[in-house]
Amino acid sequence: MSSESPLWENPLRDSADRRVPRIAGPSGLVIFGVTGDLARRKLLPAVYDLANRGLLPAGFSLIGYGRRDWTKEEFEAEVLDAVRDRVRTPWRQAVWEQLAAGIQFVKGDFVTDSAFDDLAAMTRRMDEERGTGGNWAYYLSVPPQYFSEVCNQLERSGLADSTDGWKRVVIEKPFGHDEDSATELNRIVNSVFPESSVFRIDHYLGKETVQNILVLRFANQMFEPLFSSGYIDHVQITMAEDIGLGGRAGYYDGIGAARDVMQNHLLQLLALVAMDEPVTFSPDELKAEKLKVLKATRPVGPFAQTTARGQYTAGWQGSEYVPGLREEEGFDPASTTETYAAATFEINSRRWAGVPFHLRTGKRLGRRVTEIALVFKDAPHQSFSPEQTEAQKSNVLVIRVQPDEGVLLRFGSKVPGSAMDVRDVNMDFSYSEAFTEQSPEAYERLILDALLDEASLFPTNEEVEESWRILDPVLNYWATAGRPEDYESGTWGPSGADRMLSRHGRKWRRP
Template sequence: MSEVQERDPLPAGSGGRVGEASIGNTGLVVEPASMVIFGITGDLARKKLVPAIYDLVHGGQLPPDFDLVGFARDSTDVETRLREAVIAHARTPFDTSVWAALTERIHFVQGSFDDTAAFAGLAARLVELDVRRGKSGNYVFYLSVPPSSFASVCDQLAICGLNRSAHGWRRVVVEKPFGHDLASSQSLGVALERVFPPSSIYRIDHYLGKETVQNILALRFANGMFEPLWNNRHIDHVQITMAESVGVSGRAGYYDGVGAARDVIQNHLLQLLALIAMEEPVAFDADSIAAEKIKVLSATELLGPLAETSARGQYGAGVENGVPIPGLADEAGFPADSATETFAALTVGIATRRWAGVPFFIRTGKRLARRTAEIAVTLIPPAHGSPAARAAAVSNVLVFRVQPDDGIELHIGAKRPGGGMHIQPVSLGMDFRSVFDPAPEAYERLICDVLRGDATLFPRREEVECSWRVIDPLLEHWAGFGRPDNYPSGSAGPESAERILSRTGREWRSL
């Protein structure tokens, strides 16, 4: 890739102005900085990170002195691979002039994570970019690498003095999984904090960058009609679902031995629970929101007996649009006797005055009937009136749709036209795409927040460890039961999951 040119501005595409700084509610500004992506040739960097950076450039959301430095073992034809990834995965149209300007700011350092000389070369390149552009030494280190490499990369950064500066700031970004249990998560936290202070560590959970997720707080605390109902006197139960129609093809190296509970529930879905259940923070800043989430997660506990309140499954063979689909045991890279679950469901409660007695049913799975992610808050139906009126009453449900069609729905009962009082469930809905301009993708928002130093949407170490305290006993329970239950691809999951709710007189929302 080309060397730097003297202060060449990054042009905006149709979505913004040249070099316009992005200022959020916090008043923090995107400052000139260099971002280093370790593992820039990997799937995450190619499919999410570099396309997101391109979209930010296209919209004029990055400062003109932004540089991107890729660090990886393989330097073969990197620019071509990144260009193809941007064309395939960017949100905004591909513009050759925007791409050309961005590639002038992309640089590459080849080396392995145990190569101190390569890290010294990285340090020299970053200093060179600072001098040529007049920057003050602001660096983001994005660890798009397996967690097993986090400590090695951080230690090398420390050896070369890249973790500290007398002038600019240094921040490190790490992707999930944040360990595979509580003990490993704590060890990982110690390894990171040995090199970087906690305030400089940004743990990415891309779900928190989605507009619908952020709107949970807006809907709860900016509207007076919900807070009086947001408690165990009015809410019957809450369902949190993330269902995928795809399998784990090509991800055996990561997924085998990890499973659905570790991959999705411990991070994404327990974070959604925290936002739904937290108390109103004293301010909408990073510290205040984190404090309330930690309180909720600390009070969250598994409800038992686990044999009846949890379920796990593994998808078997099926047919989709007339095409045979292999089961997990037939996927490349998976042993035939793999005990890795591709479906997980559990029941938790929150031991607070607000939520005592309200069950939270959480489920996730692959190869299910359709792709969806949602939070459904079901209110207690009316308990007054005549027997006929009570029989006709419906449960009001408030649904936050996270994907694929972001929005909010409220299910109510209305009279059906004609004679008699016949009540029919109807939906009042708001689709974000029909009301607001297209929102940036989650990684666009989160990358900007890192550059601004806004940690509001990034889980703290304490949040992660609280989540592991919830999940670990369930994983230990499952470990004694061999293979997970089989379920057909394209179904709603194993029958054991249905029994979790049916034993309480409830049922899962349909997929």
């Protein structure tokens, strides 16, 4: 299709018929915290790309809410500056002009009644002028301590009233810092919005490769029987970053790698890998199967041997010498907040009994990568001699989530020649090489799904609370265990992480 068409390229088509695009109906989006980094880097470019793909209605409206004293024209210029260099689709002036006609800005904080009254008046005006039909999604790109204030103001001002059109709230992580706080936040949000109207963003679930886990498992007979304790020795789920805290020291201190990544992203990946096949792929059926897995999951002790945490020190990150955590501006040198976290979990089910799931995440590691590695058991009987197989390791199925999205299968093959020697080879599938379609950015998919009331990729309140229930014992132990270990920037974490696996003769996979 020509790039002049608004449907120039649309990977977000309905799965039942890829000729039919999933186009949002009359609707608008209000972004609280629109002046923040997330809005500028991700949310605003995603809105433009959705419009450019022809997936937003002609009258779509975007309202920014913040403390800046901006006019419509000034905010429009800010949006243009934010999206022009970050969009993933070709720039089309006609699309921008149509989108810009529906852009407005409301000045206010999170506690002033009059500001939310102004916002309510603006949405009513857009309903009349743009035909949004009273359908509004409220994106809370704000710190968690403001969730209750915003929700209470949305209720007081009538903005949460769904009598005329639907109202939905989209919430960014972190959602709580432990099970009790998450339960309280859920209570506050659900007192204003029913659970069916609450969309908790986990952008990892919007990634193409994460969703391909379901296809890999349930559309291919060759793989699904292997996802069980009969064949899998252990599972490693890794999210590694090569960056440090940068300017986020104030936010990060007191949160740490486990709360920031393990509680949400990694446990969600665990649930998708370990869940049983749903009856259908409807949101309710998917959530039911994920929740069954999370309820059966618990951390494995003793935590002194089955977990590890660390803080990065100065070192070489590629060709650059970078400072250590305690030298980062704004970070308390006495802080025990971890930048590396690893823990072992088990799932008490017939499918996964006895299979440890090792989860790890960290900053300033060897490279940026997110992957799931299912390490197979060795063959119960080996006809080959040890000398013939000394170059062979365990079979591994690796699902690469980012940055090189794809699937890798490692298995043994005969080395050419007269001898019967076995060596590992890789069978490697890459999204970028196999498909001409461009994978959509995760926030594109998730924003569109919120407008379409498609909740498959959004964790429920029960999932959030269960995830905290799983992780809290580890966090409570770490709170009394002294300082995290040091690890040098550019390496793969503290030595305690290696000891976690070596006690059972295992090693972390080097991505």
